[in-house]
Amino acid sequence: xxxxxxxxxxxxxxxxxxxxxxxxxxxxxxxxxxxxxxxxxxxxxxxxxxxxxxxxxxxxxxxxxxxxxxxxxxxxxxxxxxxxxxxxxxxxxxxxxxxxxxxxxxxxxxxxxxxxxxxxxxxxxxxxxxxxxxxxxxxxxxxxxxxxxxxxxxxxxxxxxxxxxxxxxxxxxxxxxxxxxxxxxxxxxxxxxxxxxxxxxxxxxxxxxxxxxxxxxxxxxxxxxxxxxxxxxxxxxxxxxxxxxxxxxxxxxxxxxxxxxxxxxxxxxxxxxxxxxxxxxxxxxxxxxxxxxxxxxxxxxxxxxxxxxxxxxxxxxxxxxxxxxxxxxxxxxxxxxxxxxxxxxxxxxxxx
Ligand code: FES
Ligand SMILES: [Fe+2]
Numbered sequence: 001x002x003x004x005x006x007x008x009x010x011x012x013x014x015x016x017x018x019x020x021x022x023x024x025x026x027x028x029x030x031x032x033x034x035x036x037x038x039x040x041x042x043x044x045x046x047x048x049x050x051x052x053x054x055x056x057x058x059x060x061x062x063x064x065x066x067x068x069x070x071x072x073x074x075x076x077x078x079x080x081x082x083x084x085x086x087x088x089x090x091x092x093x094x095x096x097x098x099x100x101x102x103x104x105x106x107x108x109x110x111x112x113x114x115x116x117x118x119x120x121x122x123x124x125x126x127x128x129x130x131x132x133x134x135x136x137x138x139x140x141x142x143x144x145x146x147x148x149x150x151x152x153x154x155x156x157x158x159x160x161x162x163x164x165x166x167x168x169x170x171x172x173x174x175x176x177x178x179x180x181x182x183x184x185x186x187x188x189x190x191x192x193x194x195x196x197x198x199x200x201x202x203x204x205x206x207x208x209x210x211x212x213x214x215x216x217x218x219x220x221x222x223x224x225x226x227x228x229x230x231x232x233x234x235x236x237x238x239x240x241x242x243x244x245x246x247x248x249x250x251x252x253x254x255x256x257x258x259x260x261x262x263x264x265x266x267x268x269x270x271x272x273x274x275x276x277x278x279x280x281x282x283x284x285x286x287x288x289x290x291x292x293x294x295x296x297x298x299x300x301x302x303x304x305x306x307x308x309x310x311x312x313x314x315x316x317x318x319x320x321x322x323x324x325x326x327x328x329x330x331x332x333x334x335x336x337x338x339x340x341x342x343x344x345x346x347x348x349x350x351x352x
Contacts, residue, residue: 001318003028003264004340006112006347007234008122010261010273013138014105017042023107024057026265030111033057034100038064042107043077044098050081051093104128105275106261112347123232127240127257131277137292138275143304145311147235147270148319148337150262153303154237155199155332157227158182163306164298171210183209183225187328190335195343199332201227205246212243215254215280222246226253231336233343235262235270254280268311274299 011034012023023034024047031047033056045066047057054070061067065082067074073093074083081093099110099117104125110117143150153159160168161182173180188201208216208223216223227241242255258276265271276295281287314322319337326334 001267002344002348003267004112004233004344004347005030006110006116007343008101008108008110008117008232008236009234009263010236010271011044011100011107011109011263013140013273014042014102014107017107020061022057022061024055025271027109027271028111028264029266031055032098032109033066034107034109035061035066036064037077042100042102044100044109045075045077045079046096046098048095049073050095056095104259106259106273123234123236123238124230125236125238125259127238128259128275128277131257131279132282135277135279135282135288136275137277137288137295138273139296139299141272141274141300141304142265143270143272143308144268145270145304145307146268146314146319147262147264148333148340149307149310150270150272151231151235151237151336152330152333153307154229154239154260154262155197155231155336156329157201157229157241158184158329159303163302167211167294167298168209170207171213184227187331188227190332192335192339195233195339197229197231197332197336197339199229199231208243212254215243216245218245229332231332233336233340235264237261254278268316272299272304 005028009027011025011027016023017034017036025032033045033047035043037043045056047055049056049068051071051073054068056066056068059067059069065074065076072085073081075095076082077097079095079097081089083089084093099114101108101119101122103122108122161180162177165177165180184201184203188199191198203225205222208225212225213219223243224246225243230238237260239258239260240255242253244250244253256276256278261273263271
């Protein structure tokens with residue numbers, strides 16, 4: 001198979017590069033060093049010295065240039081070797097640099113053909129900025145699973161009814177998992193917009209789950225619950241979940257915008273960046289702490305172990321080769337895989 005290169009990936013959080021910080025991270029199989037150049041803008045270099053392949057991330061950064069810690073070659077932000085203590089800094093010593101853009105508190109990197117690095121195609125995660133900073137809950141997980149298994153988890157939110165059944169339950173639900181009622185009785189509406197996918201789950205005129213019931217003016221009255229995801233082929237997803245009283249305008253909804261970015265590290269491992277905000281209980285610090293604990297527990301102790309267990313079961317066989325059973329809840333994940341495969345095929349056919 002392989003991994004897309006002609007795509008914007010989340011490489012890290014913008015503030016990981018604060019105060020002289022650096023990031024050494026493998027992204028889609030490429031070792032990358034991220035740091036801030038002299039003007040403060042982010043720079044990204046192939047994290048491998050051309051001499052003996054030492055990681056440049058073990059070296060030193062001075063005035064926006066990186067010096068290899070092994071035998072002292074120095075590179076500028078464009079990857080040009082600007083100093084060779086043992087001879088001439090010839091162009092054969094240059095290394096690859098990458099386009100990197102800072103936007104919506106993320107660092108976005110383009111690993112493929114630089115000619116295709118159009119900043120207009122950077123995923124839009126601006127909805128996160130619309131909510132107050134004190135509501136932010138964010139984190140990073142390193143998962144031993146293929147990034148598409150991680151993406152499935154967000155594109156099919158029906159798993160919350162089961163895997164997160166304590167947190168996402170209906171008030172009157174039984175403890176018996178065989179009696180669980182799905183939050184969304186119908187499959188989502190899925191729409192392709194260019195290479196993106198819009199996925200909308202809706203439950204109208206229904207009893208809301210307990211956590212949402214508490215946020216409604218009339219908890220006993222019917223409500224509409226919604227979950228909307230925009231998936232980008234680099235694995236970044238913008239998610240909006242919320243609730244509003246049935247018959248009332250969506251502008252009165254209690255909602256939570258979130259980013260879930262599943263950046264492939266390799267074909268079997270994933271960097272998972274998540275950031276969640278909300279428009280309700282914005283100054284309730286006790287609620288904030290409790291929500292953070294619940295979310296971190298859900299992502300780290302419920303989602304991640306399940307997805308890693310899936311990966312182990314697959315034991316290096318490809319997902320499709322195992323002929324997965326297709327359920328109505330899989331419509332979005334299946335479409336995302338089709339788009340991904342189409343882009344990958346077209347990228348690889350150009351490369352060969
Ligand atoms: S490995 Fe970098 S200078 Fe020798
Ligand atoms: Fe989950």
